[in-house]
Amino acid sequence: MADISTHEKPTEAPSTTLLSVRDLGKTYPGSAGSDAVEAIRSISFDVRAGELVCIVGPSGCGKTTLLKCLSGLLAPTTGSVALDGETVLAPPRKMAVVFQEYGRSLYPWLSVRDNVGLPLKSRGMPRGERDDVVRAALEEVGLGQALTTFPWQLSGGMQQRVAIARAIAYQPEVLVMDEPFAAVDAQTRADLEDLVRRVWQDLGVTVLFVTHDIDESVYLGERVLVLSSSPTVVQEDLVVDLPAERDQISTRALPRFTELRTHVHQQIQRAKRGDRTGLPATPR
């Protein structure tokens, strides 16, 4: 069995690098007498086209701040983000974001079809083409029959499927997900995790997935980036060497799964204590 291995420091980006984060730092300015908050000190990593990378870290370590900087919603204080070699200065056309709060991200007065089609309409896609793309995206997430339904008629898990359909209908190169399943029950969460793996495999999209859940990060990811506590750096860049075909029962029962999730758990405990040294590889 292979050791737990970490990525080399990303000094030389491979030619297939899609997203490149270099020395990214973010300090929120203080207001009304409060001190400035250095949320992120310096984060560097690369994501290759087609990877599924999970990001975990202690609460408040800056995961959302990082995603906002990656997606052009927030300007970093230092460093840069590049997508396909172009510096990200505003939300890029090639990126779609799925947030935790599906209830607030869907318009209750629009049907499922119109919610999913809205970004395409804004982009000027003609109605006929739009309908085809929307239908295919909803079929991909198992909601092919829900075109004329309204979000409030659906369960939380189904609403999050609609949000995922809207993101993939937009045909992004990078799908960014910020704790998307934190608000659903365990069984729905497992189904949605499998949906993300399937969408990733079917569409070849690059996925960046932020989660609080260590097991989820190992189950989903090809890599797990473990962030330190604030002010944040990348504490570890871990390769998940589990088989590509995963399922909730047999993958989670693998000894390797247990080794990897224990390793990430220990790293996060270290991060919480402010210990930034890496852990040794797990025993063979």
Ligand SMILES: Nc1ncnc2c1ncn2[C@@H]1O[C@H](COP(=O)(O)OP(=O)(O)OP(=O)(O)O)[C@@H](O)[C@H]1O
């Ligand atoms: N707009 C803001 N102004 C000032 N400080 C902020 C702002 N947004 C976030 N912070 C601070 O930056 C740090 C990182 O916050 P962030 O929400 O990015 O972390 P997180 O890892 O996503 O948190 P959680 O795990 O709780 O979801 C925290 O100390 C937070 O209080």
